[in-house]
Amino acid sequence: MKKIAAALFTIGCFFMVMMANAQDVPSSDKVLSDAYTIASKENKNVLVIFHASWCGWCKKMDAAINDTSCKALFEKSYVIVHLTVEESKENRQLENPGANLLKRKYKGDNAGLPFWLILNPNGDLLGDSFMRKPGESLNVPGENMGCPAATEEVAAFCTLLKKTSSLTEAELAIISARFKKNR
Secondary structure (H helix, E strand, O other), X not given: OHHHHHHHHHHHHHHHHHHHHHHHOOOHHHHHHHHHHHHHXXXXXXXXXXXXXXXXXXXXXXXXXXXXXXXXXXXXXXXXXXXXXXXXXXXXXXXXXXXXXXXXXXXXXXXXXXXXXXXXXXXXXXXXOEEOOXXXXXXXXXXXXXXXXXXXXXXXHHHHHHHOOOOOXXXXXXXXHHHHOOO
């Protein structure tokens, strides 16, 4: 009887630890809800970056955004949030619940990482990391630029930033120069 009680106690503790760890990572809905609230109050849009701990290009994207030359420029126009997806088996606990479904909703399930969206404070899609042919709608997936680095990717990225922010040409030139260093 003592062995059964000890086994049940161990199993119970295991599930309590698992549930506590799962609760440490907020759901994608919670992350976005909080971001929309801030964006609405501060008259900004939301930049959602889907990333994973193993992703080198995700780290380059973050390094460029957080570079001293760019950080304030992004922060004046965007609430930036990260959603963790596509983690390795041993790091699945890092994933934001629901983030993979959100990525799929915006046709990013086969896009690779990083994949990003720009949403207004109401959650409406303003743009994403897909490069499309001229005139194609946001409903048509294109080629994911991920972390912009090539000249055409950086140009497309800056065009989208111009459409979704109040960044000046001079500020966009600073961002462009920094992202081109990602090559």
